[in-house]
Amino acid sequence: MTRTARRSPLGVPTPRVGRRVLRPVRRMLTFWRRSLQARVVASIVLLTVLASGAVGWVLLEQTRTGLLNHRVDVVVSEVADEVADAQSRLSAASGIDVDSSGQRRDLVEPIIQRGLTRGFDVVMVGPVGGSSGRIADGGAEYTPDLDTRSVPTSLEEHFASDSALPAWTYTAIRDRDGRTVPGVAVGSQVVLPADGRTYTLYFLFPLDQEQETLALVTRGLLLAAGLLLILMAVAAWLVARQVVTPVRLARRVAERLAAGQLEQRMQVSGEDDLARLAVSFNQMATNLQNQIRQLEELSRVQRRFSSDVSHELRTPLTTVRMAADMLHDARNTFDPATARAAELLQTELDRFEGLLVDLLEISRFDAGAAILDLEDVDLVTVARRVGEQHATLAAAQGVELTVIEPGHACIAEVDVRRVERVLRNLVSNAIDHAKESDRIEVRVASDDHAAAVAVRDHGVGLAPGETAMVFNRFWRADPARDRSSGGTGLGLAIALEDAHLHGGWLQAWGRPGQGAQFRLTLPRHAGAVLRHSPLPLVPADAAEAREVS
Template sequence: MVALLGAGIYTSVSIGNDLFHSRLNQVLLDANRAATAAQNIFDASDASSEASASTLLDSAQTSIRASSSSRLIAIYAAPGQDQGATSFLPFASPELTTGVISTQLRDEVAAGSGTQTQYWQSRPLSNGDGGTDPGIIVGTPLTIPSSGQYLLYLGYNLSDSDQTLQFVQQTLWVAGLLLTLLIAMVAWVIVRLVIEPIRVAAETSQKLASGELEVRIPEKGDDIIATLARSFNGMADSMQGQITQLADLSQLQQRFVSDVSHELRTPLTTIRLAGDVLFDQRDSFEPAIGRTAELLHTQTVRFELLLNDLLEISRFDAGSADLNVEATNLVRLAEDTIDQMRPLADSAGSELLIDAPGGHVEVEIDARRIRRIVGNLLGNAIEHGEGRPIVVSIDSNVSAIALSVRDYGIGMSALEAERVFERFWRADPSRKRTIGGTGLGLAISLEDAALHSGALEVWSESGAGSCFRLTLPRVHGQRAGTSPLPLPPLDAEGDADSGHAGVPDARG
């Protein structure tokens, strides 16, 4: 449309200029012919009487009208001419007596001499209906013997050229409108034939990315768009097959773990009952048999914990884990868990401290799962804390509540910290387990945190201890936002610079 508008304006201006200059050339030739005829009459006369002068003027006007297409004629004495000394009186058509002839044109014609004897100016002319038409006034100086210098003005109405220009402009506008409609139709066809298939391909790819693996692009014809559709659909079929195969394998694995765990429960229960009987009677056995009964009981308990963890992991993998949300005070939950873990901490020589400046609020959480997370974090801190104090911090802000477990033990390297949440991974496989964990505790804790729309993060440095931070939203279903507890902890620099300078006083 911009191109058409520019072309239309350029064409209209060009045609208008051509029409005007063509008409101007005709007018100048016409006016020159009329002025020459009048001047010839004046030059051939030797009138001296008033009657013959009047006859001469009539003859000149008649000659002008015969030689020119204009009927708008005016003859004025040149400025400074003594009109009282001559019998020639000014003459003008009514259309040229209302200030149509400008002072500028009068001055130019009066001062004209030499080769340039014609002067013109564009002026509006009355059309007799109360309006005006575009016109041209042509002025030519005349010399009348025994009378002096006079000025001849001829007016030419350009209404016919203006009507022609208006007709051309209307034609251009109509042609431009029709061409615009044609371009719009062509654009619509292009959109239908080219852009629409691309849009369909984009929408189909978005649906594939969102998990709708069965969607395909319609294949029509044999052009390049159809080739693209076939290639895209082939890629989608391959992806769907691969994803379906992986999903089937994942379901088989989950079902296998779940079935094995369930099937092992019955014999495990029998072994557990038998082991408990032997464990209760271990004092009456010989020392070697009593020790065997103790080992059987310990490993049976660990085996049962491992089965429970495997069942829990299989629920997360299958997407069947759910939350039993209730309003819970996280500080009290942490205190209860600390009380349960205190005997184990005392046996390891670690003191459990709690710091809760802003955690005394009710939050919507699954208390069982959060208690399991806190227990796993405390168990790991006790096992790797090297007998030093362990600090549990709890704080909250407008959108989140956080709990961190800080120990000052052996710590981990950056590479080990990245893998700490992997299943069955151990930082030091040769290190003796004092608690007897299954190797799935932190992996389950990470899944429990994610199930709450929260986050479980870790900071650790070798020789400076570790800090695990759990951040949960205060309202279930909302985002947690920024955690109120820092990570790394505030005493991390002190630990890194001076060994264990940041370890709190166990007597505090």
Template sequence: MWWHGSRLLSEGANSGRVQPAIRIFGRVARGPLLSVMRLWRRNIQLRVVASTLLLSMAVVLVLGVVVVGQVRNGLLEAKRQTAQSQADGGFAVAEDLAADADENADASAGQSLDTSTWLNSIVEQLASGGQGVYYVVALSSELSRPPFGSDASPAPPRGTRSIGDIQAAESISPELREAVDRHSATHRQYGTVVRQNGETEAALVIGKRLPDNEGNQYQLYYLFPFTQEEKSLSLVTGTLATAGLFLVALLGAIAWLVVRQVVTPVRMAARIAERLAAGRLQERMKISGEDDIARLGESFNKMARNLQTQIQQLEELSRMQRRFVSDVSHELRTPLTTVRMAADLIHEARSDFEPATARSAELLLSQLDRFESLLADLLEISRFDAGAAHLEAEPTDLRDVVHRVVEGAEPLAERRGGRLLVRGDGSPVVAEVDPRRIERVLRNLVVNAIEHGEGRDVVVRLAAGRDGQAVAIAVRDYGIGLKPGEAERVFNRFWRADPARARTTGGTGLGLSIAVEDARLHGGLLEAWGEPGGGAQFRLTLPCTVGATPRRSPLPLEPDDSRARRAVRAGAVSAARAVSAGPGGPGAPGVAGEER
């Protein structure tokens, strides 16, 4: 068995060498293949021209096959009719000569030609008009040939007469000779003419059994080669192939020119659209003519002009709004400072006032605090709108930021009856961020979670990506949650899920909008998830380095406890369905007792 094991080892070694070669070939061929596929997807002109060429080739091929078939059938039918007429005339001449030979023999009292000489003269006379168009063969009806169906080659018959360089015995099949011997009618068969030099040629063979000058039976055959028909068919085929190739090339060129006339303006419009999208609003298409493409260009230019006007108007309006907000915010600071000083004095002396006046002084001070917060948020929003916000990033351990935010919000959580919990693996979560802005984002998320958590615990999770590209902070509450579609609108300015719900923590309605802008300024992403009655979770994903783009967040947007609860709920529903489908059906007494 040692040789079997060595063969297996050699086959394994060969397969081990073949597999890397296949992989290398796959990698080498993959690049050009992908380039071709990309070009095919992006170039409509190439697709149209290629499709036109393929369809044209298919049509030309089908038409060529049909035409060649029709021509071939026509040539064969014409050949058959001509050959049959020629053969019938020759058979009639041979019968007349045999009858004349009998009469001459009777008149000359037995002085008749020898049969062999007579057959030679008959064959020469009948073949004299052929001149290569057909051949005449005369065979004795007493041929010594192998039985019908035998594979043995027939022996040259005795009394064979033929004109030309053909092999009579090989050119006429034994089946045809046997048929002619059995029946005196005319027989026709498609066969092959075998020449003396071994060359073969398709032919139509027509034979008949006739009497000779002495009354003995012999076989007379006409062999009509398809030389001229094959030449004609080859000429027709070549002409059709040449015309078809020329037609396909012409159709491809026409398709290329036509598609180019259509695609060129489209490509120009695409380039102009890209430039318009890049901010170059003065770009326009060049128009020539008055056709549909020209009207398309005019419509495109009109659309570009309208867009430019609208964008300029919007930019001007936005600029005026930003300036108005900035001016108003700055102008309000001076009177606000004066009102603040007066409110502080009134608040300090509230003990000397009546209870209603003292309460009014407290409300005045709290609303001034909220007004100052709103003014600060408006100024911050105006900076983001004007593109004047700057990032002062530095390597920061986000655990310290989270702990500062949690310590500041713990009193509020205790008043609402809940706790603030921080979850993490204890390892540093370091990223290049602006600590002030990130602390503001987290403070806003934590305060919102406490406000909407309905007195339940709020969980803050930190995680760093294993690839060192991103970090994430998630704030989870178990309050009223978010309805479907509210996770996208929650970051809109002054948006509320329930307009009738009052703000209990003094929010301004701009906190989440500012938080989203802070996250974008870092190159990160702030997302929200929630379900009705199941709470909500906000996830802040930040790149570890400034300018990078995180591919994925280290924390899931949907909390693990929500997925687990949904899985348990689905399992319970499946179990209930299985029980209701059990013996007795939904109304069985045993099942009803268990439910109670």
């Protein structure tokens, strides 16, 4: 079955079609954001377009003004010659010739004929005076096929009196077929001896040649601008490529260095600034490689030292433990001071043995030798068992310890020994940092993909920035604070490694005076990738959670 794009009743494409249309746009935007070369070329091309447009506009205006001024000068001079020739012919006319119509025809017809051969049109109107002298009044004589509306009204108004000086203006010359060309209209007045009246002559000169010249110049400028644009784009691309290519190579080498390929280096060619940059980059990479190798060697030596010391201390610790146990069992036969010393020795040996066990566990994590013994476990049962183990300690501190169960089993494929160790550490820390009469909640939840356990206390809390440091080895928020449950300073570091070994999360939240919450999130199936937690990291009773809700 072929799937077709569905449309709404109004014919608007569905979001699937919209996504298909927007996908190329997103790709272009991504390319634009990531390509320095494209932005450089586009910027230079844009500046070239703006510069070419400004220069071309100035050149066209200068050319247009020069062509029109020259044409106007020529036209005014030619009109002056025609009017002077007409005046001389009128002066030579017989004084007894009183036929004004014939004299008018004799005046205008030669001018019209010369206009037909020399490319200008003529309109003669008059006599001027009173309300007459307008073309619309009729009686005008003009070049055949000329539309007399070509004479501008403003020029007619100028010659409304019989003493007006010659004048000119721009106009649009029309013929009877409706064709229009730009032109120059020049007006002048003459007096007929036959009737002594004043008549107006309008000369219309087309600007089609100037228009063609300006169009030719415009095409030349556009062609030159196009060629310049292409040349600038190619030049910008080549220059940007010369600069961006080494930068791209440096980026690739930097990415490989960040991925752990410390032997990667840039190729050096030439002696310019980019070559010197490559040399400096390679020197930096070499120094970093040496420093990282030194740190790795130091870390390896440190881990081996911790492991060797932990193993070597087990034998003397066993011997001291046997002697301490004998002294502790016989403490009732000693004087009070000696008996107290035997008890303190037993307590400190217990703490020292716990520290040794934690150091051995840390060395296993550092060596990558820690493995999981996976089985399907109900985290509700584990949380309940940890709560029962710490009930006596919580009661001694005056703290109420509560396990909040979801009402159903939370089965996950985990190493029960490691998960129980994490929860014991979280609960004992919560008891140590809780205030008297406070309540500690151990909350368990799960969904189809993950299971989580959150331990919430209402004690001193954590200052800003301490949520990331709390998992560091031997770090304590308050070194002077007494711990009722002992502790070695490695508990949360081991708990974090146990969580990571499961592919899970161990996260902390805290605010001064509002307490803290630690959340352990584990995938329900080994090897699954965590994407969320069924429990919030910020507890619901926290101030910021109430503000959000």
